[in-house]
Structures are given as C-alpha cells and as structure tokens.
Amino acid sequence: MSMLKFQTVERDSFFTRLDFRPKLVMMAVISIIAFVWESPLLQMVMAFLIIIAALVVGVKFSYIRLVIMVMTPFYILLLLTHGFFNIDQVKALTGKSVLTPMFTFPESWWLIGGGMMSWEGFTYGVNAIFKTLSLTLVIPLGVFTTDVDTMIVGMVRARIPYKIAFIFSATLRFFPVLFQEIGMIIEAQRLRGLAMERMNPAQRVKVYAKVAVPLILGAMVKSQQLEVVLQSKAFSGSPVRTYLHESKMGIEDYLLIAFFVLLLIVATILYFAYGIGKFGGPI
16 A cells, blocks of 8 residues: 555645645635634535635545545534524524424324424534535645645744644654555455455444554554654754755735735625624625
C-alpha cells in the first residue's frame, strides 16, 4: 500500500501558489459565516460554491464523494431529529405558535403514533446538513492545496504558537503512517487466507475492528519514539529558528485576505440589519 498524502492536489493553480495565511483567513471566515447563517438556501449556495472551488483547484471528486457518503447517515439523522423533535427552537426562530405539518403518523401506530414532521423543522435540518458540509469541505480546500512545510511556516508567520503548529504538522505526517500500518496489517491477514472481497459489510466491519488493537499499539510505540527524538534534540517549541521554506505574501494574498474580511463584514451587516441569513428571513 503506497503512503497516502494529505496534499492530494496534483495540479498547479493560482490557489496552490498562495501563502497559507490567506487560506487561514478564508477557512476562519467561511466557518464563522457557516456557523451564523441559518438560511437553508444560503447554506446550500455556499456549500456548492465550496465544492466547485475545491474541484477547480484540484481536490479529487472521489474525496468529496467519500465525505458525502460517510456523512449521509448523519445527515438523515439531522433531518429526522430536527423535523420531529426540534420544535421549540424552530418556533422561536420563525415566530410561529404552530408548525406546518409535513406528514403525521397515524395515532394507532405503536410508539411513533401521532408523531409529526414539520416543514419548518425539515428545512432547518437541511440548513444543518449544508452547514456541516461547508465546515467539512473548507478545511481540505485550504490544507490539501498547501505543502505541509509551507503550511507550518505560514502558521508561525501568522503568530500561531510554534508548539501548536508543530502538533498540527506532526498530525498531518502521522496519519499517512497509520494508513500504511492499516494496509500492512490487512495484507498480513490476506496472506493468512483472509478474503476481504468475499465478505459482506458487517464482516468487514468486524475485521477492521480487530485491526484497531495492533494499530493503536503501533501508534503508541511511534508516539513514544517521537517523544524520545524530541527530547534528544532538546525541543523547546521556540519559534526563533531557521526555516528551510520561506513564507512570503504577494499582492494576490493581500487581495484574498481583503476579500474575505470584506465578505465577513458584509455578511454581518446583512444578517443583523436586514435579517439576510436568518432562518425564516428574506433569503
């Protein structure tokens, strides 16, 4: 199994050549707006724009599809919980005393009889789905398009404590090793006669559950080795050091920062002054 990379973008583009600091601003602004907005329409538009931007800069469609597939059960749960049970919050947001029924279970049904899914709760669930999708995909939009070394230097230049930047870097470098360990463990089981392709999904889940024990033990050993290496090199976490890679911002980086700062200001004014972005608002 080849070592997986977090930098999955293979094509060179305007976005990949940007410094990591404007990408940090982009991720922060989009995350704030996604948290604040409650409008299903605006959340949907922002989620689709993020997906389009990710595809344009080279994030693989297979990754986006995998994220959506993995999150689908969670999305269904969001629709059900908000549609059936999020009554008080939806009433407070819409100002309605009675919600519009989407469908109601017959009273004679056991346990769920009389349960009602409201249109307002359903649409709020749609808002929650696209909110989580935006928050999930904006991170790889910034991380997958930046080399890890350049990313760490950019974080340090952004006045993020070096220890936090180092932990972030170590995590990005550590996960591919874990993926490689998983591949080696499964390959060893295949050599002992394990036929994964003949198993149903439930049996595969059991196999992957058994992989967790040696994987966790191996991760603990590697983390202890990393600790020994850091101690032997007298790691202090001081940002005063030399860097192999440089982090320089150009005019396009400043323009991108200005754009997202302006976007945050405009979105804030429209939200509080005109209700644009609120649940049940003009848009």
